[in-house]
Each structure stands twice: as structure tokens, then as C-alpha cells.
Amino acid sequence: MRTRVFVLLALAPLGGCRNVPHTATCHSHAAASIRQPIPAAPAPAVAQTAAPRAQVVPASHAQPDLTEPATGPLVERLPAPAGAPAESAASGATCAGMTLASIEDMATTYNPTLTQARTQVDGTLGKALQAGLWPNPVLGYQAEKIGSQGTAGEFQGGFIRQEIITAQKRRVSREKYLARAKAAEFGALAQQYRVVNDIRRQYWRAAGATRLVTIHEQMVKNAEDRLVTVEEMFNVGQSNTVQVRQARVTLQRTKLDLLAKINDRDQARRELSALVGVELPEELYGDELDESVPPLTWDASLAYTLGESPEVREATAKLESDRITVERELRQPIPNVFVQAGPGYDFTDNRTVVNAQVTVQPPIWDRNQGTIQQAHADLSRQRAELCRIELRLKRDLSMHFKQYLTAQQHVESYRGEVLPEAEQAYKARLKSYKQQRETWPMVLDAQSELYQRQAEYVHNLVTWRDSQTLIEGFLLTGGLDAPQNPTPPGHIDATPQPR
């Protein structure tokens, strides 16, 4: 299987939405210039599944200044589009049309949700940084008992006060937010799949619709021929005015079907343009719909989805974060120690003294019991959430796998039997018409049957590609929906000092 490395986090600086600057034309091969040169990674040997798997490789982007770098799936290998050559983008934008790979490469640059996803990772990492900081000391000047014994007071001097964070609350808080950052990174990976999946699905739709337009143009010609034939038959009494009118109705309906297919094609191209974030050329599309791809099995697909899904991994990371939250909140009642000290002058004794103060806030009434309860509740909720996500994935996968399987069975059968047979039937009718044994309406029937089966084939091809894209892409869609906030509703979150 051909693969391609898809770099999410090494994005070029963005300038917002734009047009492809005279690049995506077949003459300039400009799509290649947008693409960052990325080496192809070898396919992992996965015995039990033919589906491509995401693979974590070392991060290559600049890390925030943290003692513990966030680890995560910063670079993922996505399944390559079927039939896309390894150097697709570099050489793909040929006159035959823009390849899927070249379009995906443009999206990595221009789809804003990928930027949002990345910035959400940065934001969460910022929280982790913030949560690990020491509180600032308090500096002050103090005068006590001014006027005592007619002096300036018992104490005139400065002080410094520092809150000592006990029980390693800072470290635990930082771990908690790093866990959330990891979740955010999986969220970003999910977003990457959402974008790529949407692009592929629209690409298949656009490619299929382009083919369907050609097929429906033939259907219109068939209906025109039927009308002419019925009119010819009318002149020899073999049809009547009703049949002529009905043939006109059929022709109009066939024309409307064609227009609908053209609208569908244009809409698919426009939607694709929106997903990529640039205006794509109208005509230049490759067509990899027919390329063969290894078949998927239910067991392997399920294992792949539950084992590798960014949503599962995100939820797992959040679970870890919630576990740390409980730990953090359990430490909260352990009082911090406020230490205050400073030199001063005692004017009543006329000597230099030092003031010192240690303060604690004993957890007598507020033992943080409410927040602890909330943290436990959040942890339990997240456990259920993980389970829910897995079950939802299984449910959704069952539907998409059914569609995949049905479409794949159709595609194979149509390729091997249905289309060749329908074509042979049409050819045989033409031949016997030539021999004066067959009637023209029968020829038109066989012709129409061939076109209908061709259209069904294309529909099945698109469904097949669509469901395979979804299955290989963890069923993720929504390439223009804002990435989810890494902090789900109901979670303990922002305080002046995040914790």
C-alpha cells in the first residue's frame, strides 16, 4: 500500500483563506509548489488488518518551554488516498487533473480548522505552563504600634511574604494540564482526519458526479432517440399521440436528471474547494475511483477503529487528566504555608528586630470536599464517556461497514459480470438490428439498460470509496466544524491560578 506522511504541526504560517495563486493549473504544476516535500514512510507490517494504521513518530515541532515535553501523536501517517502515488502531489497535478493527494496537501496549508486545532494544543500547553508556576512573593512595609511610649513604634520595617505550595500541588496541576494537552493533540489528529476524510469523500463525490454527468448525457441522447423513434412509429401507425407525448415527458425528465447531476457535480467541487480553503480549478480532476485497494474485514476494521481512533485516544488522555484532577483536588485541603519575614527597628527598645510570621489555613470547614466530589464525578463521567465513544464507534462502524461491504460487492460484481454482460447484450442487439432481426426500441432498451447499470456502478464506486475512507479514517467527519474544546463542559477549569 502506498503511503504518505501527513504533517500536521509543521504547517507553514497561515495567511487566512485565499485563492490558489495561479498555481493549480495543469500547465504550471503549481500545486506541487504548495506541498512540502515529505518522504514516504514504509507501510507498517500489520498482519491482522489490511487497513492502514496511524503511527506515532517523534515530534518535530518546536516545544513550549516545559520541563516535560508533551508527547503525543504529533505526526501521523494517514492512509493514502487509494491509488495516489507516493509522490502524488509533487508530480500529480498533471493535465489529467488535480490528484487527490495534491488537493489534500493544499488543505494542510489552507484549512483553518487545522490551525484552530493546533492553537488549542498550544493553549492547553500554556495552561500547563501556567499551572506549574510559583505564586509571586508579597513585599511590604510595616509599622506597628506607632506612638507607643512616644516613639515611632515598636516596629518600622519591610517584609516579604511567600506562599509555600505544599503537597506538590504545582507539579500535579501541571501534569493534569499536560494530560489535557495530550488530549488536545489527539483532538487535533482527529481534526486532521476530519478534514482529510471530508476532502476524500467530496473528491469521490465530485469524481463520481463527473462520470455520472457523462453517463446521463448518454441517457438524454437515448431519450431523444426514443422520441424520434416513437415519432417515426407514429407515421406508420405503430404509436399514437399519447405515446409521443409520453416520450416527450420522458425526455424532459431525463434532461432534468442530467441537470441535477451537473448541479451535484458543481456543488461537490465547490464544497471541496471550501474544505481545502482555496478555489480549485473547475475541470481538472483526476479520477482514482476505479483503482483497486485491498479489501477490509469487519474484525480488522473494528480492532483498528477501537485501537487507534483519535477520539478514543483523546478520551483516554482526558481520563488520565481527570484522574490527576482527583489527585490534585485531594491535595487541595493540605494547607499551603504562608511565610512572612522582614527586618525592622523597634523604636521603644531602640534596637533592630526581625519580624517573622507563618500562616496556615487549617481545613476545618472547607476541606475541599465539594470539589473532590465533583472531581470524582468527572472521573466517573469520563470513564463512561470512553465507553460511550467506543460503543458509538462500533455502532457507526457497523453501518459504514455494511455500506462498504454492499458497495464493494456491487463494484466487484458490476466489474466482473454486470457491466460486461450489459454491454454484450447491447452489442448483440445492435448486431441483430443490423441483420434486420431486431427492432430499434429493443436496441434502445438494451442501451438504456447499459447506461443505467453504468450509473449504478458509479454510485456504488462512490459509496465504496466513501465508506472505505470513513472506515480507514475512524469515521471522522466535519472538516469545517470548529475543533472541540479540549476541556469538555462540566469540568473543573479556569481559576485565577489554574489547577
Place this chain on the structure above:
Amino acid sequence: MQPGNTRREFLLLGGAAVAGAAGTTFAASDTQPPANVPPANVPPADAPVVREAPAEFGGFSRWKPTFGGPPTADHYLGKLVPGLRGLGLAPVPVEIPDLPKLPFKMVGGVKEFELRCTPVKREFLPGYPMDVWGFNDSMPGPLVEANQGDRVRFIVHNELPEPTSMHWHGLELPVSEDGVPGLTQNPIMPGKSYVYEFDLHQAGTFFYHSHMAMQEAFGMVGGFVIHPKVAFDPPVDRDFFLIFQNFHIAPNQTISDSMAMDWNWHTINGRSGPFTTPLVVRHGERVRVRLMNFSPMQHHPIHLHGHTFWITGHEGARIPPSAWVPRNNTLVGVAQATDFEFVAFNPGDWIFHCHMVHHMMNHMVQQVGPRIRDDSDVSDYQNQLATRPRVRADFTTDSGFRTPGYPQNMQHMHMGEEMMMKIMHRREVQGMRKMWHMGVHGLMTVLRVLPPELYDLVMNSDEMVMPGTVFDRIVKGDYAKDYQQ
């Protein structure tokens, strides 16, 4: 030799020499010669002339169109005008174009025939081998010829994958030999044989066929002629047997649909026009045609051009002359036969056909589509499967479409070069007009009445005869003047 002399010589010579010639002409068909077996009843070439044909026929001439009336006269329209071969002879053998005859052997004084019920691939037209069933690998089966008074035995082998039985249509025989499954016998199971044996006391036109209805529709029939000891008076010089059938064979199919109610392939002796072999006779001969209809459900109004024929018999028996009917078109119903007799006084190539328009060609199809469109050809469609040609929407500007009913011209089945070679290279069609086959389709054949020299040129020589030359000599040559006198 002048044509006039020829005719006079014929008259003077009487029948003997001519009868011998007539007996030998049959082998001329180069497409499907009959089985080389001793015919049941061939008079030897040197058979004694019992008595000569009368020289005078009242007002009737065997050489040109004449009335010969009044209607009560013996020779009215050639009614009782004998053939050229003389009177009192044994009958001439029957000629069955494009089909074999069934051989027999004498076993203990019984004529023993063997019939095998078999699947058959029959070439209805050159290049169109059709799947039907018949006998001895032939559809229709071979002709059985026997004589009145014979005892016959038929050993029937069932080589079909299903039971069958054999019926001897019209014969007055013991009920045990009648061949109706269940009613008179157990069916003959696949791979089994059955023996029928009976005496023939009748004379006339009969046939044999399977008594399973669908097998009948699928082709299982053959002719059966019982000759009288002495030819019926007036004797004929030529005696033909034609079996008319209908089949339904869909386009892109070779297997006949015996369940059909609509028929698109029409055969005479298993061939469709123009592949049917013409009946070639000498000018002045008295001719009999035994025409049998074995179509599943349609009757045939049979029409002969250029002559008035007398109906002298039907299946089962000859009609007494007092009941003969002169016609030029007569209806032959399903499983009926009619004996036509006429004197071939009118030289030329005469169409002999069923007059039902749907039987006058195979595969009548709607004349719509590219075949009637000026700028269109089916090849364009064959060459552009993925993106078919666009039809011209303004076809109605074709002048023909201003006339309601246009087009009525029915284009015939396409005939390739190979097909035409097979049709045009038979001796029987030599010298006919170049495009003669245009008018001969379906249930049609041609009666060729040829003056003796031309008959010999066509049938008894190896000469290549240019298309149209024989016809032109008849229409424009010496004969024309002579015959019209």
C-alpha cells in the same frame, strides 16, 4: 434448334424419352441432393409406353396461355391434359427439394424403414443454423415413398432426451399402430426403439409426425407418399412435395420457441426464401405439387403466379375429377395438404408463395431507427459504445415523413456475401434476374418453367449462366414471340 421445332418434336416423340429425362433431373440440386436410394416407385427409363398422350386438347394449348373452355370441357384450363410422358405408366417419383428420401430394405416381403428422432441444426438461411428436432438429422424428416399394397415396417429410435411417439397421419391402420401416447401405446422412452408395421391400401399424400404437440411445433414431421400402381390419370411429368412451417426464433437466438403464438421464421422444406430451391420444370409438362402445412397454428393461402391450378387432392385422398376446383390461391390449413396440378404452359420464373403478408418474409421488424435515417448507420453505434451518437431531432424534415404511412418499405434481413454465394450458386437459379432474391422471402419459392434448351442449360450442364440471360431470352428472345402467338 428452333423453339417451335422443339415443341413439335416433343409432341411427336410422345412421352417415353421425355419421361426418362424427367426422371433424371432431380439430381441437379447442388445444395442438398436427395439420398441416393432406389426410389420406391421409379419407372425404368425404358418403361413401355402403354399408350400415347392424345395430341389434341380441344382449345387448350400446353405451350401458351389458352382458355380451353367451356368450363364443362375436359381440357378447360388444362384440367385433364396429361403430361408429356404418356399414359398408363407407373407414377413418377416424388421430388422433395432440399430434403432427403428415406431408404428402405426389403425384409421378408416387408418394406422396412428406420427413423431416428433427433435434434437437428437446420440452416434456414445460409449462416442461420437453427435448433429444431426432426428425423434422421433432418428437419423436416426424410420423405417416405411407398406403393399402394405395400406392407411397411418402421423401426423408430428415440434419440431425444424425452419420450416421443410416432403417428402416421391419415393412414387407415390398426389402432395399435396409430402412435398416440397413452391412448394407443406407451411413449417411446429416450434411448428406446419401437416398431410399427401395417399394410398400405390407400394412395395419396400423407405425412408422419410426433404425436407430442410441442415436438410437432418443434419440427418433427415428414412427408409420406403412397403411389398407386399406375399413375393417376391424367399423368403428371413432375411431382413435388413441399412442407410449409412457421417457427418463432428470437433475435440472438437459434432455438425455436414452440410455445410462441407469433411466428417470425417461415420455411418450405426447412428453408426460407430465397434459400428455398426453385421447382424447375420443362415448358409444357404437367406438374403436381403436394403442399402440406405443418405450421403450429397458422394457415397458408397459397398462390401460384402465371397459372391456374386444379385442386386434385388433399391429404388422405385424391379427389374425383368432377370435384376438382380451379384456383390461383387456395387456403391450406394446419395439418392439411393440397395437391395442385397444372400444365406449365407459361415460360418464366413464377413466384409460388403463401399470400399471408406476415409469412412473406422472415423477421418483420419495425422500420424505425437508423435503418431509415439518412445520416445514420448502426455501425456508428457499434463503434461508439461509451458515447453514443446523437440523433438528429429534425428527422421529420425528411420528405417521406410528410406522407402518413411512410415508410412501408420493409427492409429484408441482411445477407452477407457468403450467404449470397450459397443462394446464387445453385444450378436451379442460374440465369434468373440478378436481383431475383429481392422478391423471394419467407414462405416463397419459385416455379421456373423453362423451354427445353434452357432447361438443359440450367439443369443439365455445368455452364456458368450469366444472371438474367435465361429470363431475358424468355421475355425478349425468340420464345417470347412464339409463345405469345
